Structures are given as C-alpha cells and as structure tokens.
Amino acid sequence: MKWAPALFGLLALALWEAAVRIGDVPVYILPGPIAVASAFVADPVGLLQSLASTLFVTFAALLVAAVLGVAMAVGMSASRLAQAAIQPWAVALQVTPLPAIAPLIIIWVGEPFAALVVCATIIAFFPLFANTATGLASPPPELNDLFRLYGASRWRTMALLRLPAALPYFLSGLRISGGLALVGAVVAELVAGTGGFASGLAYRILEASFRLEMPRMFAALFLLALAGILLNFGLGAAGQAILRRRGLA
Amino acid sequence: MLTIGHVGRRFAGGVEALRDTSLRLTEGDFVALLGPSGCGKSTLLRLIAGLDQPDDGALTWDGRPPAAGDIGYVFQDATLLPWATAEDNVFLPLRLRGQGRDDAMPQVHAVLRRVGLAGFEKSRPRQLSGGMRMRVSIARALVTRPRLLLMDEPFAALDEFTRHKLQADLLEVWRDAGCTVVFVTHSIYEAAFLARRIVLMTPRPGRIDREITSTLTQSPQTRLDPAYAALVAETTRGMESALQ
Known part of the structure; x- marks a missing residue:
C-alpha cells in the first residue's frame, strides 16, 4: 500500500512514453518522459538554480505572511475596533486575483525580488491570518473565565492561553500557505518574466515556451510540482512533530 | 463570609436567570445549590466568583473582598x-x-x-x-x-463509580482545607451526600425556595444509612414542591 502512489506514477510515465512513441506525437506538442529527463540532464544546474530562486521567494513570502498574519490576528483578537477595521480588508485582499494586480505591484515596488515576495505574500497571507484568528478565539469560555478569576491581564491571557491554543490552527494555515506562496511566487515570476526580469522556474517555463523547447518546459514544470509536494509534506511533518512535542497530536 | 442580598440577573433577550435571591455563606460551609437545569445555579456561582455582575441586589463580603486566588473554581469539564x-x-x-x-x-x-x-x-x-x-x-x-471553592456540577460527566470516589475524596479535601464550598448540582443524591446545607432553587427565574440542613456524618457507609435515605426523601419532597 505504501508503494502504491510510486507504482502508479511509474505506470503513468510508462503509458505516457508508450503513447507518445506509438502515436508519433511531435516533441513540440508533447514530449515523452525520457525527453523531459534528457532536458533536465542537459542543464541541471540552470534549472536547479532557478528552482532555488523560486523557493527563496516562496520561503521569504511565507515568513512575511506568517509574521503579518499572526500580528494582525493578534491585533484583531485584542481589539474589536481593530477587528472591524482589519477584517474587510483582509477579505478584499484574499479575493483580489493576483495576476490582475501583480503588474502594478512590480511597477510600484521596483526592486524585483521584493516585488516577487510582496506578490507571493498577498496569496499566502490569508490562510495564516484566518487560521490564527480562529485559533486565538478557540479556548473555551471557562478557560477565559479562569484566567479572569486569577486576575490575568489581557496580554498574559494572550501569551499563556490564546497563543498556545492557536498553534495547531497556525500550523495548519502554514501548510496551506506554503503551497499558496509557491503559486504566488510562480505567478509573480511569470508576470515579471514577461517584463524582462529573468529569474525563477516560472521564467524558465516562459523562456522555454517562447523557444518551443517543450522538454525543458516540462522539466521545469516537474521540478515545480516536486517542490510543491515536498513543501506540503515538509510543512505537514514539521507541524506534526511540533504538535507531538506539545502533547497535542 | 458572604451575604447575597436580593440578587437578580437578567440577560439580553429578556431571559431572567435569577430573581430576588438571598443567601448567606459562613466560613467552612458546604452548600449545595440544587435545582433543575436553567434555574440560575451557575449564574449565581458566576456572580459569587465576580465573573458576572447582578442587575439587582448586592453581594457583600465580610471583611476584605476576595483577592486573586481566594476563590477556586471547578467547572463541569476539567478545562x-x-x-x-x-x-x-x-x-x-x-x-x-x-x-x-x-x-x-x-x-x-x-x-x-x-x-x-x-x-x-x-x-x-x-x-x-x-x-x-x-x-x-x-x-x-x-x-x-x-477561602471559597466554587464547583459547577464537576462530577456530572463522570461514571457513577468515579463520581462516588471523587465525592468521598472531595469531603476529605474540604475537611483538611477548611475552606467554604459552594457545589452546584442537579443530583439530589449528590447534594444529600455532600452538603451540610442543601439550597433548593425554583425553575427560571431562579429563586431560593427553601434550605435543608444535613446532620449526616459522611463516611463510605453513609449511602447505606437510613438517615441518608430520609434526607434524600426530604430533599426530593422539597424539590417537587419547588418545581411546582
């Protein structure tokens, strides 16, 4: 059972290769897996450097989104006024399509790396913010009463009750936002790439598509998918380890 | 220790949880507040703890008002x-x-x-x-x-064997600690076994209907004692009257 996904993947690759060969599909329409692997082997350093660049943007955005998300959720849970002021804007930010605003952000921010991080942060922010806010409100009223009974200040209640209670929610949000930060980084790189900023795997995809180098384009796509899977599993495993250590899993 | 004088509490939506409730707690008391669900027992406990404020009447402490840590609170869930x-x-x-x-x-x-x-x-x-x-x-x-231990149906969610054990242990702790206990319950048997004073409350709006004083000496054999059965019977009759 453990090997089922890998075996299924191998079978799908074999069928794909067979279909391409039997159907004599031109490589500029659909390259087979062997051609894709050959394209990767031809320039592994270039593709991996681009992957590193995309991941750097992804992690930077995830960090900024985590700091901003937690800070705004804490601010919102501490004050009804802040909640009334922040919540509609957070929702507005979530529903605004990034491809529509990315060109503006890239022009306004100017510095390319910072612009990519801003774009990816916008996408990654909401799950972290919403999950943390839900977690901060999750302790039962009895525990809040207990802290009041013992004269705990609002910030002490935050530190000893609400923030620890929000940890599982935050970690769950982090896992969702990890994938979204990667998507945001790729979208931003695509927009920036069309403007001439040559960086990241998305730019390699764009470049390969302009040159009809479909095997290289697929190699970059595979790397992106692999990065997304590893990011998801990595953040999930790290979250589980933290929760186990805290006695919550 | 504490005088609860003509206290009333209404909630938003016009729900009147307590009306004209008066009770006096003295040092070392073990008081059971007994009544059906929704009769304001927990509301009264929250007022005593200072977690809520009455709309009418007042709670007056003898001497200094309680500081943080002077009141212990045990909820229905362990929380x-x-x-x-x-x-x-x-x-x-x-x-x-x-x-x-x-x-x-x-x-x-x-x-x-x-x-x-x-x-x-x-x-x-x-x-x-x-x-x-x-x-x-x-x-x-x-x-x-x-000085004061407030308990809001703490054993309601436990099985009967565990409940009996914890009730006996609570009595030992109460005797050792010498604190005052106010114990909310809707179990006549529990109130009769634990309390020195059983305060019967009416359905909403909650009022104190009457008080029954227990002279039982609690021990593991108490539940088999005819005096305990008589106290349960008296409390049951009182509760039936309070519910009418």
Whole structure:
C-alpha cells in the first residue's frame, strides 16, 4: 500500500512514453518522459538554480505572511475596533486575483525580488491570518473565565492561553500557505518574466515556451510540482512533530 | 463570609436567570445549590466568583473582598490546558499570581498528592482518564489555598463509580482545607451526600425556595444509612414542591 502512489506514477510515465512513441506525437506538442529527463540532464544546474530562486521567494513570502498574519490576528483578537477595521480588508485582499494586480505591484515596488515576495505574500497571507484568528478565539469560555478569576491581564491571557491554543490552527494555515506562496511566487515570476526580469522556474517555463523547447518546459514544470509536494509534506511533518512535542497530536 | 442580598440577573433577550435571591455563606460551609437545569445555579456561582455582575441586589463580603486566588473554581469539564502537564496545569494559578516555578513546585506536588495523582505530574490531559482530569482541575482550584471553592456540577460527566470516589475524596479535601464550598448540582443524591446545607432553587427565574440542613456524618457507609435515605426523601419532597 505504501508503494502504491510510486507504482502508479511509474505506470503513468510508462503509458505516457508508450503513447507518445506509438502515436508519433511531435516533441513540440508533447514530449515523452525520457525527453523531459534528457532536458533536465542537459542543464541541471540552470534549472536547479532557478528552482532555488523560486523557493527563496516562496520561503521569504511565507515568513512575511506568517509574521503579518499572526500580528494582525493578534491585533484583531485584542481589539474589536481593530477587528472591524482589519477584517474587510483582509477579505478584499484574499479575493483580489493576483495576476490582475501583480503588474502594478512590480511597477510600484521596483526592486524585483521584493516585488516577487510582496506578490507571493498577498496569496499566502490569508490562510495564516484566518487560521490564527480562529485559533486565538478557540479556548473555551471557562478557560477565559479562569484566567479572569486569577486576575490575568489581557496580554498574559494572550501569551499563556490564546497563543498556545492557536498553534495547531497556525500550523495548519502554514501548510496551506506554503503551497499558496509557491503559486504566488510562480505567478509573480511569470508576470515579471514577461517584463524582462529573468529569474525563477516560472521564467524558465516562459523562456522555454517562447523557444518551443517543450522538454525543458516540462522539466521545469516537474521540478515545480516536486517542490510543491515536498513543501506540503515538509510543512505537514514539521507541524506534526511540533504538535507531538506539545502533547497535542 | 458572604451575604447575597436580593440578587437578580437578567440577560439580553429578556431571559431572567435569577430573581430576588438571598443567601448567606459562613466560613467552612458546604452548600449545595440544587435545582433543575436553567434555574440560575451557575449564574449565581458566576456572580459569587465576580465573573458576572447582578442587575439587582448586592453581594457583600465580610471583611476584605476576595483577592486573586481566594476563590477556586471547578467547572463541569476539567478545562485543562491540553498542551500543559498536570503539574503545569496546577501551577497555572500560582504563575498568574507571579510565583516562580521552582518556588511553587513543592506546593503543586503536595496538592497533586492530596488529590491522589502522585506519579502523574508529567502526564498531559490526553494521557489521563476523565476522573483523573477532574482531579487535576480540583488540584488547580486548591493550589492557591482558596477561602471559597466554587464547583459547577464537576462530577456530572463522570461514571457513577468515579463520581462516588471523587465525592468521598472531595469531603476529605474540604475537611483538611477548611475552606467554604459552594457545589452546584442537579443530583439530589449528590447534594444529600455532600452538603451540610442543601439550597433548593425554583425553575427560571431562579429563586431560593427553601434550605435543608444535613446532620449526616459522611463516611463510605453513609449511602447505606437510613438517615441518608430520609434526607434524600426530604430533599426530593422539597424539590417537587419547588418545581411546582
């Protein structure tokens, strides 16, 4: 059972290769897996450097989104006024399509790396913010009463009750936002790439598509998918380890 | 210790939880507030704890009003911090009062021993049974050596065997600690077994209908004692009258 996904993947690759060969599909329409692997082997350093660049943007955005998300959720849970002021804007930010605003952000921010991080942060922010806010409100009223009974200040209640209670929610949000930060980084790189900023795997995809180098384009796509899977599993495993250590899993 | 004078409490939506409720608590009392669900028992407990304020009447403390730690509160659920060990849960009230961990630990371990949890100091709530979690909750309420212990149906969710054991243990703790206990319950048997004073409340809006004084000497054999059966019968008759 453990090997089922890998075996299924191998079978799908074999069928794909067979279909391409039997159907004599031109490589500029659909390259087979062997051609894709050959394209990767031809320039592994270039593709991996681009992957590193995309991941750097992804992690930077995830960090900024985590700091901003937690800070705004804490601010919102501490004050009804802040909640009334922040919540509609957070929702507005979530529903605004990034491809529509990315060109503006890239022009306004100017510095390319910072612009990519801003774009990816916008996408990654909401799950972290919403999950943390839900977690901060999750302790039962009895525990809040207990802290009041013992004269705990609002910030002490935050530190000893609400923030620890929000940890599982935050970690769950982090896992969702990890994938979204990667998507945001790729979208931003695509927009920036069309403007001439040559960086990241998305730019390699764009470049390969302009040159009809479909095997290289697929190699970059595979790397992106692999990065997304590893990011998801990595953040999930790290979250589980933290929760186990805290006695919550 | 505390005089509750003509207290009333109404909630939004016009729900009147308590009306003209008066009661006097004296040092060392064990008072059971007995009544059907929704009769304002828990509301009265929250007013006593200072977690809510009455719309009418007043609560007047003899001498100085209670400081943080003078009142212990045990809820229906154990309501422990799931990420904290038993000793850290019990340490919490002392920590909130600013006491250092090293300084507090002997006191924390002593109270955990007192409630029968020696050896479980490092256990987290999910590793403990329902009865053990409730013991941690009681230890947390006792660790500050409160003058007044408020208990809101603490054993309602436990099985009968565990409930009987915890009731007997609670009586021992009460005798040792010498604090005043106000115990909310809707079980006539529980009220008759535990309390020196059984206060019967009417359905909403809650009022105190009457009070029954117990002269039982509680022991493991009490439940087989004809005097206990007579007290249960008297309380049942009183409750039936209060419900009409």
